[in-house]
Amino acid sequence: MTIAGDILLRVEHLTMRFGGLVAVDDLSFEARQGEITALIGPNGAGKTTVFNCITGFYKPSEGRIGLCHGDAAIWSELDALTDSGKRGITRGDSGLYLLERMPDYLVTQNARVARTFQNIRLFPGMTVLENLLVAQHNALMVASGYTLFGIFGLPSYHRAERASVEKARDWLNRVGLIHRADDPAGDLPYGDQRRLEIARAMCTDPVLLCLDEPAAGLNPRESAQLNELLMSIGNEHGISILLIEHDMSVVMEISDHVVVLDYGIKISDGAPDVVRNDPKVIAAYLGVPDHEVEKVGAEIGL
Amino acid sequence: MTEGAANQRIDTVAALRDAAITTLLAFGLFLPLIGFHTVTNIRNELELDTRWPLLFSIVAVVGVARLAYSFLLAPWLERIKLRPMATTTPAWRATFGKWFVPFCIGFVIVYPAIIIAATGFGGALKWVDNFGIQILIYVMLGWGLNIVVGLAGLLDLGYVAFYAVGAYAYALLAKEFGFSFWILLPLAGVMSSFWGILLGFPVLRLRGDYLAIVTLAFGEIIRIVLVNWVDVTNGYAGISGIPRPSFFGIPFNANDDGFAATFGLEFSPIYRTIFLYYLILALALLTAFVTVRLRRLPVGRAWEALREDEIACRSLGINTTHTKLTAFGMGAMFAGFAGSFFAARQGFISPESFTFLESATILAIVVLGGMGSQIGVAIAAIAMIGGTEIMRELDFLKQIFGESFDPTQYRMLLFGFAMVIIMVLRPRGLISTRAPSVFLKEPKPVPVDLVKQGHG
Amino acid sequence: MEVFLQQLINGITLGSIYGLIAIGYTMVFGIIGMVNFAHGDVFMVAAFVALVAFLILTTWLGISSIAVALFIVLIVAMLFTSLVNWIIERLAYRPLRGSFRLAPLISAIGMSIFLSNFVQVSQGPRNKAIPPMVQGDFVLVTHNDYAVTLSFKQLIIWGVTAVLLVCFWYLVAKTRLGRAQRACEQDQRMAALVGVNVDQTISLTFVIAAALAAVAGTMYLMYYGVVSFSDGFVPGVKAFTAAVLGGIGSLPGAVIGGLLIGLIETMWSAYFSIDYKDVAAFSVLAITLIFLPQGLFGRPDVEKV
Structure with missing residues (x-):
């Protein structure tokens, strides 16, 4: 509407x-x-x-x-x-x-409402992909049955995680960082960090x-x-x-x-x-x- | 290369001067407490003794060590620095990395068999108990605390309190109500977890070393209560006669319905020890398995994100209160498991086993291992606990230093010294990479310089 | 009322000792942002150095004037303890400066374990008791056979603490060293750029902290007449509590925090339960940090978004 x-x-x-x-x-x-x-x-x-x-x-x-x-x-x-x-x-x-x-x-x-920060606040020791998955925390939390299903490795959680990775991949393509997906976020140059922060905020929907x-x-x-x-x-x-x-x-x-x-x-x-x-x-x-x-x-x- | 050669030349005068200064400083440092010895005489008065030979030999050793450093170690370190760094990891390292963990797990599973084969039933008891079980308890505690400190970045100096809660929960409930170990194990975990969350609540807002100090205070408060609440805990005297775990209902004793008799074996205390060994091994592996799983779940990633940047976490809709409490609760739960195992293994517990020194030891194991790295924590536990245990075995030193020499006295002295040295040499611990929890193409280890240590 | 007055006197005495140790914590925390876990054990080492010095003076040299003996003991303890702390900083903390946050803390905990075990191994595990150095007291009030006394040793502790605090305040507030220290607290790199010798300033901070701990150690030995290798940990944690209560980084805060902790502890022992006196101190620590993290005199730590 x-x-x-x-x-x-x-x-x-x-x-x-x-x-x-x-x-x-x-x-x-x-x-x-x-x-x-x-x-x-x-x-x-x-x-x-x-x-x-x-x-x-x-x-x-x-x-x-x-x-x-x-x-x-x-x-x-x-x-x-x-x-x-x-x-x-x-x-x-x-x-x-x-x-x-x-x-x-x-x-x-x-x-x-999602936001970014004036002095970039990424998770520098986590990879670019992990940064984007953390942003989908709440959705994944529900999918993992608040950890319970996840711990026993139920397939429903795996499906949800794959979907999250796909969404992250989408955004990485959009911001042109797909080739850096497995690199630590702290290693990216400044401009890439800015774009990653925006992509991360977008992953919260x-x-x-x-x-x-x-x-x-x-x-x-x-x-x-x-x-x-x-x-x-x-x-x-x-x-x-x-x-x-x-x-x-x-x-x-x-x-x-x-x-x-x-x-x-x-x-x-x-x-x-x-x-x-x-x-x-x-x-x-x-x-x-x-x-x-x-x-x-x-x-x-x- | 000429520059390198120039660096190699040793300035003899400077080296001698350094050695002289070091010797002088060592003399000043050791004079009051090594040079003089306070002894209580027969009339119960304090008297002074001198120990000049000891003082001078120690000072001489320090001076010679300084000289050796200038002439041997320092040039060698220079040479290493000049050597080009290997840019690619050799193939054997990759193979080694792949097979290391399975090999280790295999080794610990067959460890009691190897020991029995090597030393026979009588000698094996000590090696399985003191080295196997003792080290595995600390491996498990290290892995448990690793969740709180290594993953969530919350500095906890009172971890031993939850270990104590688990131990006392098992001891009291088993003695009062006669519940079996297998019922009380999860119960002790739940109770410790409950305490972890309870104590976690007020300290959520704290950051930095403050959190460490408050958790230390909580740990000490719990210990003081254990000492003084004599009606329940029996104070300093502790609780003895704690029921030992049975082999699924079959007790380990010399009776006809005991383990040995049931399986047609000759009675030996080693069966119980081996059973306990596999029990703690299973508990430790459970801890490791759960942690590995949790790291790949949203809650585990939220812990690590929390360690990296709490404000960013909040901006992504993560409830940091819940995230911290789950970390405290989960860490405490494993301490509770370990505690109830400890009580069942010892058959006796007292507040002495739950001092600050234990918390410090466990934290040291986590940090020395490399924060967040499970293999590192295990190696650190083996080195630190195994190292101090081995000090008990150095009786041959008596032949060198005389009968009055007791190597066990020096255990904690060397332990403290080792903590300082390892920190100075490897401030980020033994394993200095972080494995990513998820990857698109290939997992690239994250160099640990980028990883934050959290602010809590 | 008389009991209260007596406990007030005892509490201030104990609090003076805590305050002196607390200054060490607060200064070191202020300048390198680290909880110097070994500081309590440095205090214990100081008490042992004082013990040895006292025995040399009285049993070997036969000095009978207590005032002279006490003065020399104080100087000797300050010198040796300063040397010890200077070396500790050089070996265990300086290589870790600018390193990861946990490394210095673990190093300090290791140093604390090392120091207490060093004293245990070198001097033996038993309590070391000496004959009373100073005897006698003033009777202030007598009521229903209860005499409120102020002993000479308490008076000495008050006097020495007060004099040292004045000297120390002068040092920090009025001298070049004090200025350099405050500059390093704000920003070490900038201080270095404008010509402050950062290494030396930090070293001197440890030396001053140790000297004050040495005074505390000597006073502790004189007051209780007994010391053991394990006496560093609990006073250390309480002094840290004092520093936190006063607002870490604040020097007057450390002293007032020390007095408060001393008073709380003695009052708690007198009116509630002596067994749980440590719980009182630890609870104060926890409550302060939770509800007043910046302490009484500290600057609030504003969360920057």
Whole structure:
């Protein structure tokens, strides 16, 4: 029942304080089904904090983060769900989850939000293939009868494992790492590690993929490959992507929707073209007050 | 090559200077405790004795050893470094690797027969008991702890507590209720596992050496309780007269319904020992088998992933709490099995058998073996336990050092020393590769430098 | 009330000894991030060195002035123990620096086993008792035949600990060495780049830790008048508990942690059960780590995602 353009993720009045520091201040935005939403902003704007709140690593100080599976009609139950104190509800194929109430692993397991990290977090001592199988942990856990069937070597588990290996092989083909499948992940060059981390996140079967600076440290060729990969994930699998990125060429080329943060506050929200010409955004990036934007812009030839 | 030759030249002056400094340091180091000896005289007062000859001979040995290092060992090490590294593994290594494990299993199965053939019934008892059973207990404990430390990367310094729970569970239940060994073995495993999970709960959040210290504290608390809860555990005196396991109902004794009589053999204590040997061998192999299976299951991969990166695990939807608890519980269960076997074998247990030193020994075996490597753990157990056991057999040294020389005194001294030396020489343990649990084309061993040791 | 006062005095005395050992743990942990498992045994070795020195002075040289004897014993113990710990660091820990996390820990455990067995083999397994070095006490309060006393040896322990802590605080807070130490705690590579001799700084840290353990060992010998080869482990773990309670890495924390552990132990023995006094200390350790992992004065360890 998924329709492109329906709202998938709704962040409302999200606030995160660390002691006296307000890292994210009353942030609201929406991400839509099948779209690539970019979260940009200067260093220290609070982008990664937003990610950590969405993926359950941080408990937000205030605010609500709703995520919808399937039919968007279920959004109408958002307030009822909030009042009920539950983490989520399901209606047939559709589901609605309040991510701020869920511990990190359940955000991935039940709400199906996967993420990558700014400083890559692979399992360096495990092979590339093993990394992708760990990502299918929950499915395999059920197939192995919570270890019980597996220990006795029942065929049902073997079938499930073969299927997981096939899925991993698929993704390795997609990211061009099939020839490295049996090598330790820690041995891969940087760009390959980035792609492997994305493939690993995809193996958890997400509806929303959160990528924290996927293009950081990549050379232009790798960066272009990444763009293709992200576009194809969005187009072929209908998976929505939430992206933090500094590389504007990536952001402008692939994203459908851009949210700009500065000092934890949303300063702009809209299509890439709109955001690009927003004086507030330019001011934030140039580090000058709003009213001086034109002057400074003229000086540097914008 | 000229550069290599230049390196070969030994700087005699520097070598002599190093040796002199080392000698001086050794003199300072050993002067207070070797040079002087505190003895209690007849009036129960403490007096001082000197041991100059001993002091000077030890210092001289150290000095000569330093010289030998400069002139012999160091140049040799240099030469080895210069030698080109072999890039391909020779064929014999591959064949060796393939047949090594089956050969070892075969050997341990026929070991009692070999010993009996070599030494006869009387002499075999000691070799099967002290070397066979004793080492296999530690192999099993090492494999059990390997799940917690080697796979899940959770540093546990109180592992002996679960061994104690298993032993006391068997001893108390067998004496009170007369349950048989075969009922109590799984029960002891379940109880230890329960304790493992119970103690695992509060320490889940801890990381690094903190986890090690808290598990040490828990281990000590359990031991202190065993010492002081005299009504149940009989305190320091321990529990004796623990029922011994029978051969599926047939007891090992000299009676008419005993094992020897039933099978028409002449009575000998060796039958029970051999039975116990195969029992612990079976238990150890069960541990190994289960671990090998678990590594290929999602839970085992989750353990290893946890060791590599806990946060990444959580981001993949893995419940790290459950994963850690299953590791604690599974490790504790095997310790419980080993503990109940220990109680049944000894017939007597006391808190003395469950000190911190035991935990440290088991952990040392796991780390020396190479974390996560089952073969490495087995080799380390044989080296460390067999090595200290063999110290008991060195009575011939009395002929050199005089009758008052007791080699067993030096067992733990050398044990500690060996731990330091092996760590310095091989900080990653004996086996320094990790075998992948699954592969597409061919399994490539993962060099251990890439493998994390966990943060717990 | 009188019992409480007496236990307070005893607890502070015991706590001073724990505090001195705890500083060694906390300093070494701060600078190379390792639990120096052998530190408790270094303390025990120090007590034995003090024992030998004391016997030489009193039975061979016939020095009758206790003050002089105690002073010399203290110096000798500090010198030899520092040498021992310096050599231990060189042989057992330095080759493993930057190696895998577990290797130094195992090496330290091995060293701990080695030290206690070395003393057992070289000096024999029996308890070594000496005649009391210092006798006499002040009676502070007497009530219903219960006298609260502060013995001279307790006073000496308080005094020596206080003086040494001041010297030590000066060393760490005000000198070049202290600065180098703090730099190495933050980042060894960077410290080396700006000209700090990292090896030497770490060596000196071990020397200072050993010197303080030697003071603790001497005080322990004077206070109890008896020492055995196995006396290193339990005080070592308790001192580590103290360091953790105070917040590992924090020097005032180690001292206050030591005092608290000493007090908890004596109070527990007096009011609950002397058999379970070690359980009290270990439970404090577990509870602290679980509920207050950064200790009383430590910096919280924030999980970076």
